[in-house]
Amino acid sequence: MKPVWNICKQVPMLPVVILSAIPIALCWTPYPRVSHLIVIAIVAICLTETVIGMVRDIREGHVGLDVLAVIALISTLAVREYWAAWVVVLMVYSGEAIENYAQNKAQSNLSKLMEAAPTIAHIASDDAGHDWVDKSVDEVKIGDLLVVRPGETVPVDGMLIDGEATLDMSQVNGEPVPRTVYSGQKVLSGSINGDAMFRLRATEEARDSQYQRIIEMVMSAQSSRPAVVKTADLLAVPFTVISLIIAGVAWFVAQTPVRFAQVLVLATPCPLLIAAPVAYLAGTGRLARTGILIKSQEVLETLGRVSHVFFDKTGTLTSKQPQVIRLDRPDRSRILDKLDMSDSAITVVAGLIENYSVHILAPGIVAAGEKEFRKHPDIRRDVEDVHEASGKGIEGIVSGHRVRVGRFPYVMEVVDDDVLVGKVRPTDPGELFEPLPDDCMGTFIAIDGQIAARIVLRDLPRPNSAKALNELRSIGVKRLTMLTGDKPVAAKTVAKQVGIDDVRYELLPQEKADAVKQARDEMPNKQPWWDRLMMKYVGESMTRTVTMMVGDGVNDAPVLASADIGMAMTGGTSTAASQSAQVVIMNDNIEMVPRAIIIARQTKRVMLQAVCIGLGLAIIGMICAACNLIPAVIGAILQEAIDVISIVWALTALADRKK
Structure with missing residues (x-):
């Protein structure tokens, strides 16, 4: 009963029209004038509300095209097709109810996010x-x-x-x-x-918390209208003209105005006016359910046409922090080994104290420590007396051990003299450890006065980076480029591991932005005449290179803004990158990059299918009505069936598909 009650509240005239059928039917034979007056009254109310709605839509910048409904209502009354007029009124209000249902269904995922706001x-x-x-x-x-x-919910x-x-x-x-x-x-x-x-x-x-930013993006996406939907609105104008021409020709050939009414009750621009925006709103909600937020539905249209994707290296193709790949023990000819602790235990101790550090290497060490923690039940999580020396390192007491992690000179300050061979204190890490490759970095740890190890980290590719890039190629996005400020060795190593041939290194943020801007203009003179014509309606070329930059860090913000689409990968946090981007991946999963493009393409395909099916059925129906094959009453019912088919088809944009 609740859904019925909600419909009645949203469209109060719908139950009135339905119930009016009882007195109309009872008075039809004994008191036909009463029946006719009842029909005329509800038609007058419907016409008034429809015209007011058209004016409101026009003021809001929409086409507001319900001319066909107005003409259909007037023409059915003029030819005294009272039951047909009643059915048209019923279809108008039931169509409004269906539209409300479809809109609510399409934005259900977005609404859930907003309703859950603390x-x-x-x-x-x-x-x-x-x-x-x-x-x-x-x-x-x-x-x-x-x-x-x-x-x-955390407020x-x-x-x-x-x-x-x-x-x-x-x-x-x-x-x-x-x-x-x-x-x-x-x-x-x-x-x-x-x-x-x-x-x-x-x-x-x-107002500055993460969830509020999510709500702002959701509201922005809900209120926006993509260019393709605006174009669909405009296409409703020639459809109306075609409908009037078919109806006029039918009237002229048959020499009866009834034929005019029969045609117009089947004319419905709803596949354009309702199905198109419903499909895009459904696609936006589907992205949100997947963990992908967009700032406007316009982005959804552009996203499906991406042809060149640029990736930042660090934190995007690679993990967000360098990862521990091994521990190196010091040269025992220079340092006496008085520490009875395994590499695994050292990693755990380092991870526990690094949990309090803001250094860029800290998260990788913390993650490595977490993996080994269960192997050492004797080590407690308690960390006491923590002090961090900015730019040098951090120290504290971990499970009873005095620990210091950081740069080599900082760590060596606490190393006891009695573990130094010949009492000579090394001043360079090369005196105790082998040189590191260019793509590796290291930090050092001392435990209870003993230089314990060098923790070696490397910027490793995400486990699923290569898979995501292969999926992009499989859907036709073959132009993939990596942009990075790193040195050639580190850049080429990662590029080879993830499968990118076009790698550009040692770039400053502005140089990255210039590279993306240059790619946008690579095919300026390859526009066919129909593409230039579409630009007048859609506003931009449909065949030129559409660029997308995928990044995550603060220094990605300028290049994200320079691309047609900036896509920020975050772990649910708000960064300068996500504020500059049009698309935000909230679950930090690089596989969502091709997934977002796939959903965008599927959404547009569903929208076009819904529009073509609806308009095709309407035109076929009008031609049949023009040939007197469909009576006015049946035509009015079929018109609503066509609307339902196109809108339901548009709602399939919510359904998950692989490709």
Whole structure:
């Protein structure tokens, strides 16, 4: 009953029209004038509302083309096809109900994101978090201590105070598997708490928090209209002219105005006016469900035409941080080994203290430590007396061990003299370790006065980078380029591993942007006449190179803005890159790059199919009506059936398909 009630609230005239059939039918034979007056009354109401709606649409910048419905209503009354007029009114209001349903269905994924936005925050009145006051999320200030109870949505971005928390990040980045965060780590708004209450120190106000940025993108996408939909609106004008010509010719040949009415009750521009925007809204929602947000539906149209993709190397084709590939022990001819600790244990200890560091190598060391942690139940997570020397390293006490991690001179400061052979203190890492290749980097660790190891890291390709690039080639996007500021050896190594032949290295951000701009103009004189004609309606060439830049870091922002489409890969966080991009991948998965293009193409294909099917059936129906094969009443019913078919077809843009 609830769906029926919702329809009645949205389209209140629909139940009125349906119920009016009872008095019309009862009075049809004994009191025909009463029946006719009832029909005339509901037609008058329908005409008034339709004209008002047309004016409103025109003021909002839309075509507002319901001329055919107006003419059909007037013509059916003029030829005294009262039941046909009643059916047309029913079709107008039921069409409005179907349109509302289709719009709601198409944007259901977007609506879920908006409805899940947190509104209440529990602000603690003491440091322990035992007592709190419920306030609007907009009242939260930076530094406030918040309490997040089990099953609740994190209201603002903040830092975890308690030991650990399990969070459902699906609303933020589409990840189906819960993520565990630890004390001192960032927690994003929109995350859903697991089964244990935790405390959070607010680091952003609500308006600047991650989930609010997601909401802003969703609202922007909902309110936008792609060029192809605007073109569909314009195409409704010649369709109306064609319909009137068919109806006029039928009237002239048959010498009866009834034939004119029979044709027009079948004329429906709804496949253009409704099915096209529904398809694009459905495609936008499907992207959101996949963890891909776009800033406007215009982007969805352009995304399907991408022909040249540029990739940043670090953090995009490779992991977001260098990864630990091995541990090197120092030369034992220079350092006495007094440390009874395995490489695995050293990695765990280093990872625990690096969890408190902001250094670029820290996340890779933390990740390596997490992998080995279960092997060492004797090592506790507790880290005490932590101090970080900016640009040098970090030190603290880990499970009873004094640990220092960082640059070689910084680490050697705490190495005991009695482990140095000949009491000579090395000043260069080359005295204790072999030279590193150009594509590797290292940091050093001392434990309890002993130089324990050199931790070697490398910028490794993502495990699925090569697969994603192969999928791009399989869908026809064969022009792939890697842009990086790295040195030739590191750049070529990664390019070879992921399968990119066109690699450009040692580039500054502006040079990257220039490379993308140059690619946009590679085929300026290869536009056929029909493409130049389409430019007048769509606004840009359909055959020129359409560029897309995929990146993640702050220094990617200029080049993201220079491409036709800037695509930012994030782990659910807001960066300068994502703010400059038109497409944001929220789950940091490079396989979403080809997936986004596939969804965009499928959306446009579904839209075109819905439009062609709807208009094709309408034209066939009008021709049949012109030949007196379809009575006016049946034609009005068939018109609504055509609308339903085209709109339902447009909604299939929500369905997941591989290609």
